[in-house]
Amino acid sequence: MLSQIVSLVKKDFTTEFKSQERIAGVILYLFSTILVLYYSLVKVERFLWVSIFWILLIFLSINALNSSFSKEIRTRHWYYYSLVHPLAVYFSKLIFNFIWLFVLTTLSILIFKVFFDVPPLRFGLFAVTLISSTLGIACIFTFISLISGKSSDQSTVMSVLATPLIFPIMMAGSRLMMNAFGLLSDTDYSADFLSIIAIDIVAIGLSILLFPILWRD
Amino acid sequence: MERLKNLFSGLKWWKWAVLLIMPYVILMGFLVPLGQGITSITPGSTATGANINFRISAYNSQFSPDKSNTAWLKYHDLHLPAKLVKVLSPQEAEVIFDIPVLPDKSVKFADLSLIINTPEGPAVLPSAVSLRNIALDSTTIINEVWSDNKLNINKEANFNYPFRNLMAETIRNIYFHVPLWFAMTFVFMFSVFYSIRYLRKKDINDDQKALSLIAAGMLFGILGCITGAMWAKYTWGQYWSFDVKQNMAAISLLIYSGYFLLRKSLSDPDAKSRIGNIYSIFAFCMLIPLIFIIPRRYDSLHPGNGGNPALGADDLDNTMRTVFYPAVIAYICLGFWLAELNYRIIKIKNKIESHETYSK
Numbered sequence: 001m002l003s004q005i006v007s008l009v010k011k012d013f014t015t016e017f018k019s020q021e022r023i024a025g026v027i028l029y030l031f032s033t034i035l036v037l038y039y040s041l042v043k044v045e046r047f048l049w050v051s052i053f054w055i056l057l058i059f060l061s062i063n064a065l066n067s068s069f070s071k072e073i074r075t076r077h078w079y080y081y082s083l084v085h086p087l088a089v090y091f092s093k094l095i096f097n098f099i100w101l102f103v104l105t106t107l108s109i110l111i112f113k114v115f116f117d118v119p120p121l122r123f124g125l126f127a128v129t130l131i132s133s134t135l136g137i138a139c140i141f142t143f144i145s146l147i148s149g150k151s152s153d154q155s156t157v158m159s160v161l162a163t164p165l166i167f168p169i170m171m172a173g174s175r176l177m178m179n180a181f182g183l184l185s186d187t188d189y190s191a192d193f194l195s196i197i198a199i200d201i202v203a204i205g206l207s208i209l210l211f212p213i214l215w216r217d
Numbered sequence: 218m219e220r221l222k223n224l225f226s227g228l229k230w231w232k233w234a235v236l237l238i239m240p241y242v243i244l245m246g247f248l249v250p251l252g253q254g255i256t257s258i259t260p261g262s263t264a265t266g267a268n269i270n271f272r273i274s275a276y277n278s279q280f281s282p283d284k285s286n287t288a289w290l291k292y293h294d295l296h297l298p299a300k301l302v303k304v305l306s307p308q309e310a311e312v313i314f315d316i317p318v319l320p321d322k323s324v325k326f327a328d329l330s331l332i333i334n335t336p337e338g339p340a341v342l343p344s345a346v347s348l349r350n351i352a353l354d355s356t357t358i359i360n361e362v363w364s365d366n367k368l369n370i371n372k373e374a375n376f377n378y379p380f381r382n383l384m385a386e387t388i389r390n391i392y393f394h395v396p397l398w399f400a401m402t403f404v405f406m407f408s409v410f411y412s413i414r415y416l417r418k419k420d421i422n423d424d425q426k427a428l429s430l431i432a433a434g435m436l437f438g439i440l441g442c443i444t445g446a447m448w449a450k451y452t453w454g455q456y457w458s459f460d461v462k463q464n465m466a467a468i469s470l471l472i473y474s475g476y477f478l479l480r481k482s483l484s485d486p487d488a489k490s491r492i493g494n495i496y497s498i499f500a501f502c503m504l505i506p507l508i509f510i511i512p513r514r515y516d517s518l519h520p521g522n523g524g525n526p527a528l529g530a531d532d533l534d535n536t537m538r539t540v541f542y543p544a545v546i547a548y549i550c551l552g553f554w555l556a557e558l559n560y561r562i563i564k565i566k567n568k569i570e571s572h573e574t575y576s577k
Contacts, residue, residue: 143499147492151482160478161496164471168506195510199503206502210495213416 004084008092009099016100026064026104033059034111044116046181054174056108057137058166062159064104065097065141077215086215090142090207098138105134118181125189126180132196133173139203140165146214172196231550238547245540246392252373253278254380255342258331263316264349266357271312273331275340276380280304284336288312290346291330292319295363302333317359319350326350338373342382379534383452390448391537392544397441398466400548402508404434404556405473409501412494424490427497429559431476433552438470453518461515465507472500472507 016022037044037052044052080089109130112118120126141162148158172192179189228236258273280286281304288299303311310333319327331345353359378388408430415423445463446456457463476497483489512519 140503147479147496150488150492151479152484153482157479157482161475164468164475165500165503167468168503168511171511195506198510199506202502202506206499210499214492214495 001085001088004088005092005095008080008084008088009095012092012096016096026060027107029063030056030060030104030108030111034108034115038115041116044118046118047178047183049112049116049118050174050177050181050183053108053112053177054170057105057134058163058170060104060108061101061137061141061166062162064101065138065145066155066158081215086212087208089215090211093146094139094142094204094207097142098135101134101138101141102131105130120177120180121182122180125176128193129173129176129180129196132193132200133169133176136169136173136196136200136203137166139200139207140169143203143207143211146211168199169196172199232554235547235550235554238543239551242392242540242544242547246389246544249536249540250375250377251277251380251386251388252375252377253335253337253340254382254385255331255333255340255345256382258342258345261345262347262349265316265318265351266353266359268315269313271314271331271346272309273312273333273342274309275333276308276385277377278308278335278340279337280307280310280335286310287334289332289334289368290314290316291332292327292348292363294365295320296332296365296368297361297363300361315359315361316348317361317363318353319348320363322350322352324350332368332370334368334370336371337375339370340380376536378537387448387451388537390444392540394441394444394448395541396545396548397437397444399545400552401434401437401441403549404430404437404552405501405504407553408434409498412497415490415494416498421490424494425563426556426560427494428480429563430552430556431473431497432559433556435470435473435477436555437548437552438466438473442466442470449518458518460518462512462517462519465512469504469507472504473497476500 033056037056041048041052144162144165145158148154148161151157172195175184175192176189176196178184179187179192254276255273256276258271260269260271263269286302286304288302289296290299291297297314297316299312299314301311301313303313305311312331312333327348327350328344329346329348331342333340381388408427411423411427411430414420415427442463445466449458449460449463450456453460476493479496480489480493483492
């Protein structure tokens with residue numbers, strides 16, 4: 001199964017990089033949003049940094065992970081279904097989404113660095129928050145994109161279903177990030193961190209249980 | 218008469234429970250009066266050494282001059298008896314205190330509570346008076362002392378709800394607002410049970426049961442939000458205070474409205490029920506951190522969060538328990554009843570539809 005996952009992830013990356021208009025679209029979105037933010041906000045304090053970063057992250061994930069299942073033709077799903085284990089498909093999509101979202105967020109942080117230079121006080125906490133929350137977001141989006149891929153109006157359904165679901169991650173994550181920037185007087189972050197990890201585990205576990213049922217169309 | 222008999226003959230026990238308990242909850246909720254409480258006191262501050270005359274006005278009280286009324290000022294475990302309680306009218310009285318220095322000299326300012334003890338029972342105003350604790354010169358002599366003996370307080374004579382200054386009459390909302398959320402969580406839990414059963418057995422009835430349970434739960438959630446907003450307007454000042462529990466409730470309603478949107482957007486009936494049920498299981502599990510974990514981490518205006526006491530002896534005394542617990546049971550049963558009616562409507566609609574398609 002591991003080799004199946006690896007080859008599927010590889011395939012996902014090659015198709016993603018082949019269709020350059022998708023990558024260009026996401027990166028253009030990133031640049032133009034940050035430019036708009038820069039012109040409208042000019043000076044960004046730490047508190048504002050965290051809030052605009054999270055808004056950007058949510059819309060970035062909606063934009064980038066929107067069509068992780070629907071970009072392929074329906075009939076190809078049949079082909080995979082006959083070829084590999086459903087969980088291999090799920091994990092390949094999850095890993096692809098996670099890496100892709102993580103790369104994009106790192107990129108956006110680098111652009112943020114250019115425009116609004118606000119270094120975090122605790123870099124380790126900042127990095128761990130970033131990894132755990134992008135993992136959670138990627139997980140929920142992977143699941144929801146498969147669900148919404150079956151519906152007639154998939155982009156609307158996707159954003160409507162996924163946005164409230166990632167809200168708990170966003171709340172705990174933004175609190176952790178404020179902590180990393182030294183904005184909170186209560187510096188104990190274990191509970192927030194544990195709740196993100198718990199949400200990640202629950203989301204992955206549920207997806208493992210439910211994905212094979214959903215996949216069998 | 219025969220008709221009436223038919224109407225009630227098929228009712229299950231839990232529907233009888235709704236029919237019996239709901240009127241009880243509504244009648245008890247609205248008709249039982251509040252106990253007596255102190256609404257205001259003037260002056261609101263004083264200093265040690267003063268011989269001071271507090272004028273208090275009370276709510277629902279029956280002060281009368283020919284009964285024995287006593288009063289105390291209370292600071293933590295210490296209390297000071299009043300020299301005299303002078304009754305002006307059933308709702309107004311004057312209390313006279315000679316205030317000695319607090320034993321703990323390091324305390325500069327102290328918040329004192331006022332307790333009035335009448336034959337009908339006690340009334341308390343928390344943080345009624347702020348006291349400036351200053352040393353006295355030798356000319357003022359006060360005979361009273363702060364003591365920590367047990368207070369001799371009369372039992373509550375009437376059956377009534379406790380008076381809380383912040384809530385006053387809105388304390389009755391606890392029978393409507395809180396059970397609605399209990400019932401919503403319960404109904405959603407059962408919908409998950411039916412969703413799982415549908416995915417295992419592919420019985421379309423289970424899917425329709427889950428759908429109707431979720432619809433009933435949504436109705437309860439919306440009503441819970443509305444009753445909560447009304448309560449918040451009175452006690453916190455705004456309909457929506459961006460309290461963490463309010464936000465989480467709104468988000469959980471959004472998550473579940475996604476379920477209906479998803480069902481509407483799928484055209485194939487088989488995919489509709491399958492994907493809908495998968496989403497509802499996923500949504501419920503994501504709801505657990507929203508409702509049970511995250512609100513505990515944040516400061517909230519709700520009782521039980523951010524240093525506020527939970528549903529304890531303060532908010533829910535024994536008289537209120539006699540209505541509150543039956544109310545919770547009644548609302549849960551009512552949720553199932555609503556879901557069952559909805560289920561039957563869906564069944565009939567499907568039957569009519571299939572009949573029409575065949576007759577064409």
